[in-house]
Amino acid sequence: QKEVxxxxxxxxxPEGAIASLNCTYSDRGSQSFFWYRQYSGKSPELIMFIxxxxxxxxxxxxxxxxxxxQYVSLLIRDSQPSDSATxxxxxxxxxxxxxxxxxxxxxxxx
Amino acid sequence: xxxxxxxxxxxxxxxxxKKSLKCEQHMGHRAxxxxxxxxxxxxxxxxxxxxEKLSIxxxxxxxxxxxxxNSSLLNLHLHALQPEDSALYLCASSQEVGTSGAYEQYFGPxxxxxxx
Numbered sequence: 001q002k003e004v005x006x007x008x009x010x011x012x013x014p015e016g017a018i019a020s021l022n023c024t025y026s027d028r029g030s031q032s033f034f035w036y037r038q039y040s041g042k043s044p045e046l047i048m049f050i051x052x053x054x055x056x057x058x059x060x061x062x063x064x065x066x067x068x069x070q071y072v073s074l075l076i077r078d079s080q081p082s083d084s085a086t087x088x089x090x091x092x093x094x095x096x097x098x099x100x101x102x103x104x105x106x107x108x109x110x
Numbered sequence: 111x112x113x114x115x116x117x118x119x120x121x122x123x124x125x126x127x128k129k130s131l132k133c134e135q136h137m138g139h140r141a142x143x144x145x146x147x148x149x150x151x152x153x154x155x156x157x158x159x160x161x162e163k164l165s166i167x168x169x170x171x172x173x174x175x176x177x178x179x180n181s182s183l184l185n186l187h188l189h190a191l192q193p194e195d196s197a198l199y200l201c202a203s204s205q206e207v208g209t210s211g212a213y214e215q216y217f218g219p220x221x222x223x224x225x226x
Contacts, residue, residue: 034214043200043217044153088152090215096141096204097166098215100152 001026004091006101014109019076021104023089026070033065034090035074037083038103044088048074079108113137114218116201122224125191131221133184133201142184143215144176145200153200159184191225198222 032051036044048063050056062075089101114135145153158166159178175187202215
């Protein structure tokens with residue numbers, strides 16, 4: 001079983017719609033959770049982090065964490081073509097090891 | 111400022127060469143990381159330094175040798191690499207090593223390495 005699982009996509013949404021990206025993790029002792037955006041040929045860029053159950057909002061982005069279900073999600077409101085990228089979910093455990101999911105490719109169509 | 115810098119941006123080396131990758135951060139972070147990323151794959155952790163000491167080595171071959179000269183700098187020394195080692199090498203840093211808080215990682219732009 002992989003530490004972090006994501007649907008590889010591609011996820012296609014029209015411009016202006018809400019994109020919903022999901023991630024599950026296997027280690028119940030995981031402490032904190034991150035969403036990175038990665039454009040082709042570039043390095044990952046941190047866009048959200050969360051470590052308490054519930055929702056965390058930052059502009060058009062909302063991260064949701066449910067530790068009981070071992071589930072993390074990222075909502076992108078008013079999706080723009082510039083949001084088209086691969087979104088990586090990452091999880092940090094008690095030993096400061098970070099595990100990345102395989103990423104979900106998002107296409108936002110104009 | 112959340113900047114991590116890496117040099118060089120691109121590196122081409124032969125299998126008998128010795129080269130080094132450099133990483134620098136001035137955010138006061140005490141944990142630094144090396145990752146390897148192949149095309150269309152997620153980053154794979156190689157090494158973690160915590161307070162300038164190597165804390166995690168993910169069974170990386172000895173042809174990769176990390177070094178942390180001080181809290182701001184991280185090097186990766188390369189020797190006798192194989193063509194399959196060609197990848198994007200990413201450096202990252204985070205504030206602390208511990209069990210509480212987010213301690214988010216920030217990545218540098220990476221070094222694109224090609225081994226011929």
